[in-house]
Amino acid sequence: MRSDGELQEMREASTASLAAVVGILIGAALAFTAATAPINKLLGSGAAALPAALHGLTAFLYLFVGTIGLYLGWRLMTGRIRAFADLQLLSTVSATLSFLAIVAGNWLYIYYRANTPESPRSSFLKTMPEVHRVFFEFKEFAALFTLPLTVAAAFILWHYGGQVVERRWLRYSVAVLLGLSFFYLVVAFGLGAAVTKLRPA
Amino acid sequence: MSAATLETKRDEGHIDAARGRLRAPVPGGAAVAALLSAMLGMLTLAVVNVFTAASPAFNTWAHGIGKLWMPGADGIGPYSGKETLSLAAWLGSWIVLHLTIGRRDFEVSRWLIVFLIGVGIATTLIWPPVFEALAGH
Numbered sequence: 001m002r003s004d005g006e007l008q009e010m011r012e013a014s015t016a017s018l019a020a021v022v023g024i025l026i027g028a029a030l031a032f033t034a035a036t037a038p039i040n041k042l043l044g045s046g047a048a049a050l051p052a053a054l055h056g057l058t059a060f061l062y063l064f065v066g067t068i069g070l071y072l073g074w075r076l077m078t079g080r081i082r083a084f085a086d087l088q089l090l091s092t093v094s095a096t097l098s099f100l101a102i103v104a105g106n107w108l109y110i111y112y113r114a115n116t117p118e119s120p121r122s123s124f125l126k127t128m129p130e131v132h133r134v135f136f137e138f139k140e141f142a143a144l145f146t147l148p149l150t151v152a153a154a155f156i157l158w159h160y161g162g163q164v165v166e167r168r169w170l171r172y173s174v175a176v177l178l179g180l181s182f183f184y185l186v187v188a189f190g191l192g193a194a195v196t197k198l199r200p201a
Numbered sequence: 202m203s204a205a206t207l208e209t210k211r212d213e214g215h216i217d218a219a220r221g222r223l224r225a226p227v228p229g230g231a232a233v234a235a236l237l238s239a240m241l242g243m244l245t246l247a248v249v250n251v252f253t254a255a256s257p258a259f260n261t262w263a264h265g266i267g268k269l270w271m272p273g274a275d276g277i278g279p280y281s282g283k284e285t286l287s288l289a290a291w292l293g294s295w296i297v298l299h300l301t302i303g304r305r306d307f308e309v310s311r312w313l314i315v316f317l318i319g320v321g322i323a324t325t326l327i328w329p330p331v332f333e334a335l336a337g338h
Contacts, residue, residue, distance in 0.1 A: 106271075106273065107273065109276070109277050109280065110277055111276075137327075137329045141247070141250065142324075144287065145246075145323070145324075148238070148239035148242045148243060152236060152238075156232050159231055159235075160227050160231075167309075170229075170232055173232055173309055176316075176317070177239075180320060
């Protein structure tokens with residue numbers, strides 16, 4: 001039987017290797033981009049370029065992590081999860097990315113709803129009011145729902161630890177939280193992408 | 202749990218799970234507090250939004266709440282206040298619930314259903330045709 005220190009080492013190695021893979025992938029993507037694209041044109045020229053890039057980046061990353069979290073949540077619900085420590089980590093990363101996407105979204109929203117005739121909101125209200133009044137309004141609230149859901153999932157996974165695997169309703173609770181957060185993420189992401197395609201900020 | 206079983210589970214990658222089983226059972230109240238507070242935060246956002254749509258005075262008040270602390274609240278508008286009130290309801294109720302029921306043994310199954318009903322109501326209320334109708338528009 002291995003000592004607790006060895007167990008800790010195994011778990012840390014798993015987390016570190018995952019972080020290393022993520023770091024290498026992001027680094028490789030940045031290196032390729034830097035080598036092949038004009039950096040000064042990447043963000044665009046508008047005043048909202050930086051918040052738009054940050055909001056898109058965090059939302060994209062959240063979508064990737066949320067998708068894996070959804071799959072692991074399903075494995076947890078069925079009681080067949082092996083990567084429990086990974087799910088703990090992913091739920092925490094999901095909650096963090098949800099928070100960052102909301103913060104960047106708030107920043108971008110300032111430009112979206114600017115009181116000028118050229119702002120996306122003014123433009124939609126003049127030409128396609130339902131895009132703002134239905135889709136954007138729903139998206140801006142649905143996006144906020146992801147934060148309490150992912151934080152609650154991460155809290156239960158860390159607070160109860162391995163007991164989650166043993167206790168059926170804790171498994172179901174975490175799976176439901178991750179499933180719902182993914183639903184709201186996809187709603188916000190899809191509608192956000194559609195709105196941006198119609199009229200970038 | 203026997204040492205052999207524990208070893209097998211570890212080899213399968215159930216390291217945290219194995220650790221968790223060695224601890225005394227953690228009461229279900231903490232999970233219930235987390236679920237209910239998340240639901241209350243979502244419901245608060247939905248209800249506050251209905252009232253801001255219904256009442257210009259309440260809308261101005263909600264914007265004032267956001268302006269108290271949120272950077273860029275002038276540009277964000279009343280949405281900043283809706284976020285603030287939702288955040289306060291979520292985190293405030295979580296602290297209260299965790300301190301009051303966190304160490305009690307609640308049945309998670311029952312409260313998960315309550316949570317789902319609350320989330321369903323909140324989702325219905327943030328659908329614009331619904332909250333616009335409730336606001337009398």
